[in-house]
Amino acid sequence: MVAKRIDVVSHGDVYAVAFMDESQVIGGYRNGYIRRWKIEDGQQQGLTMQGSGECNILAVSVSRDGRWIVTGDDGRKVIAWNAATHEKALEFTEDMCPVFAVDISSDSTRIASVDGKAVQIFSITSGTRLLPLLPHDHVVSVKFSPNGRRFATASFVHGFRIYNTHNGDILFDSEWPVHKARSPVFITSNGKFIAYSAGSSVSLWDCVSHKQIGSIITHSAEIISVALSPSGGCLVCGLQGGKIVIHDLNALPLKYFGHDVGVRLPMQRIADNYYTSSMRTFSSVGQYTLVSFHSYK
Incomplete structure (x- = not known):
């Protein structure tokens, strides 16, 4: 399998991206x-959202029910947005440093955020902190x-941990770093397959x-971020130097895709301002080569 691809040169500094659905992305x-783009024609959807002051948006997540967009920034804030308006x-x-990553639970009720020092869990509707600082x-x-x-956190220095969402108890704590190489490692998954990037290549x-499935996907520059569309049909890689590469993975067997398998990526430019950042999960070394949460259905 050789993935189809489009190269998009970014003229704007965009640090985070998430798929809203198979047809839209959030940057x-x-x-x-924070801007929402239609993939087919590159048109912006709705008004531009403005975060806290002139702080950089470092993380974006979209709830599974499509009601919420959550962002994290280097101004020490996590913001929940109404996705419709x-x-x-x-x-x-509360008690935050620059926010590097955010995620939303599958029932769209909880937000998880990390800031380099700790993980926090909040109610997405009330803003109440649901667990002590971890x-x-x-x-x-x-x-x-x-x-x-459960939820998991990954550290550059202290490996990864898996927690009980109800009480915050640590269920697993690795004893080794997430990766030992100098190149950053990024992972994204649709629950059926994993895209694992290190250096300038991605394996599935x-x-x-x-x-491993399919061929290794290579690039001319180091990868700094990856993201998969909800069905798994599209893979986006952000490269050093401002280029984005979008791969059409629909040549993979049908079993690796979600319900939107029929949606294919239009082979055209998305938007000059579109850029991608990581949807990071967890990788490791040794016998536990890949660590991620999956759905086995």
Whole structure:
């Protein structure tokens, strides 16, 4: 399998991206802007959202029910937005440093955020902190499990942890770093296969068998971020130097895709301002080569 691709040169500093659905993407920009783009024609959808001051948007997540957009920024804020109106719904600022990653539980009721020092869990509707502050030094990533009963954090220095969402108990704590190489490692998954990037290449892995699928996808520059569309039909890679590469993965067997398998990526430019950032999950070394939450259906 050779993935089809389009190259898009970004003229704007965009640090985070998430798929709204198979046809739209959300971009988080420098100076606090959040924009929603239609993939087919590159047109902006709705009004531009403005975060806290001129802070950079470092993380974006979209709820599964499509009602919420959540952003994290280097101004020490997590903001929940109404996805339909693009209006600010709630702001979370308690005990925060710059926010590197955010995620939303599958039932769209909880927000998880990490800021390099700790993970926090909030109610998306009331803003109430649901668990005490959970320290994890150099933590840069967070992800809920598909059923929302667990969440995991990953640290550049102290490996990764899996927690009980109900009480915050640590269920697993690795003893080794997430990666030892100098190149950053990024992982994204649709629950059926994993896209794993390191350096300038991406490999694809079956979630159940843990075997590689398809060919290794290579680029001319180092990858700094990856994201998969909800069905898994599109993979976006952000490269050093401002280029984005979008891969059409529909040549993979049908079993690797969600219900929107018939949606194919239009082979055209999306938008000059579109850029991608990481949907980071967890990787490791040794016998646990890949660690992620999966749904086995």
